[in-house]
Amino acid sequence: MISAQAWADAERLWDFQQMGHELRPCSVAIGLGSHDLGVADTTADLYHRGMMPLIVFTGATSRTTRDRMPRGEAEHYRERAMELGVPARAILVEPRARNTGENIRFSRELLDGQQVTVSSALLVSKPYEERRAYATARKLWPEVEWRSASTPMTLAEYVDSIGDARLVIDMLVGAQQRLMIYPRRGFMIEQETPDGVRAAFERLRDGGFTSRLMPEAVGPDN
Structure with a gap:
C-alpha cells in the first residue's frame, strides 16, 4: 500500500518534472527511447500538428525493453509513428544510445551527418523525465533552443x-x-x-x- x-x-x-513549456514549431523533434510507446504516440501527434518537419527516434535496448522491443527502441518507435501516419521520409533512427546523454550526442551526430540545421528542438520523453532530458540537452548541445514535451497525463x-x-x-x-x-x-x-x-x-x-x-x-x- x-x-x-x-x-x-x-x-x-x-x-x-513537468517543464510546462509552451510548444511551438521547431527544427526537429527528438523522441527519447524507453519502454513507453506513448513517446512515439506523442511525437507523431506533434508532427501532425505541424510542430516539426523531422523526427529523430533514438535508443537501443535495455534490460527492460529487449524482450518487448527486440529491434531496438528507436526502430519500434519509428514503426509506431508510421502506423499513426507519419511518413518514413520524416523519420531518422538513431539505434545506439543507451542513456540520455548518448540520446543527445548520437542524435546530434546523425543530424550533422544529414546536414540538418538545428536551431530549436522538441525533446519528447516520458512525463517524469522532461526536466532531466532538458537539463542534459542544455549541457551537451547548448546552441539549440530546447523545449520539453511528453504525453499529458x-x-x-x-x-x-x-x-x-x-x-x-x-x-x-x-x-x-x-x-x-x-x-x-x-x-x-x-x-x-x-x-x-x-x-x-x-x-x-x-x-x-x-x-x-x-x-x-x-x-x-x-
Missing part, C-alpha cells in the same frame, strides 16, 4: 498505464536524485530544487523507494 503522504510526495516530484493515469505504483514512485525518486547529483558530474546543467521537492524526495527515499537510486544516495545518511 502507498500511504497518503507518499502519494502526495510522489505527486510533488511528478509536478516538478496525471500521476494516477500514468500509474494505471504501468500497473505498478511502487515502481513508478521508485522511478520518480531516481529521476529526482539524478537532477541533484548529475550536474556535479558534468552530465547536465544545474537546476534549483525547491525545498518542498527536496523534502518530498528525502521522505520517499527514507521510506524505501530506492530501487532506481544511484548507490551513493541509498539510505537516510546520504
Whole structure:
C-alpha cells in the first residue's frame, strides 16, 4: 500500500518534472527511447500538428525493453509513428544510445551527418523525465533552443498505464536524485530544487523507494 503522504510526495516530484513549456514549431523533434510507446504516440501527434518537419527516434535496448522491443527502441518507435501516419521520409533512427546523454550526442551526430540545421528542438520523453532530458540537452548541445514535451497525463493515469505504483514512485525518486547529483558530474546543467521537492524526495527515499537510486544516495545518511 502507498500511504497518503507518499502519494502526495510522489505527486510533488511528478509536478516538478513537468517543464510546462509552451510548444511551438521547431527544427526537429527528438523522441527519447524507453519502454513507453506513448513517446512515439506523442511525437507523431506533434508532427501532425505541424510542430516539426523531422523526427529523430533514438535508443537501443535495455534490460527492460529487449524482450518487448527486440529491434531496438528507436526502430519500434519509428514503426509506431508510421502506423499513426507519419511518413518514413520524416523519420531518422538513431539505434545506439543507451542513456540520455548518448540520446543527445548520437542524435546530434546523425543530424550533422544529414546536414540538418538545428536551431530549436522538441525533446519528447516520458512525463517524469522532461526536466532531466532538458537539463542534459542544455549541457551537451547548448546552441539549440530546447523545449520539453511528453504525453499529458496525471500521476494516477500514468500509474494505471504501468500497473505498478511502487515502481513508478521508485522511478520518480531516481529521476529526482539524478537532477541533484548529475550536474556535479558534468552530465547536465544545474537546476534549483525547491525545498518542498527536496523534502518530498528525502521522505520517499527514507521510506524505501530506492530501487532506481544511484548507490551513493541509498539510505537516510546520504
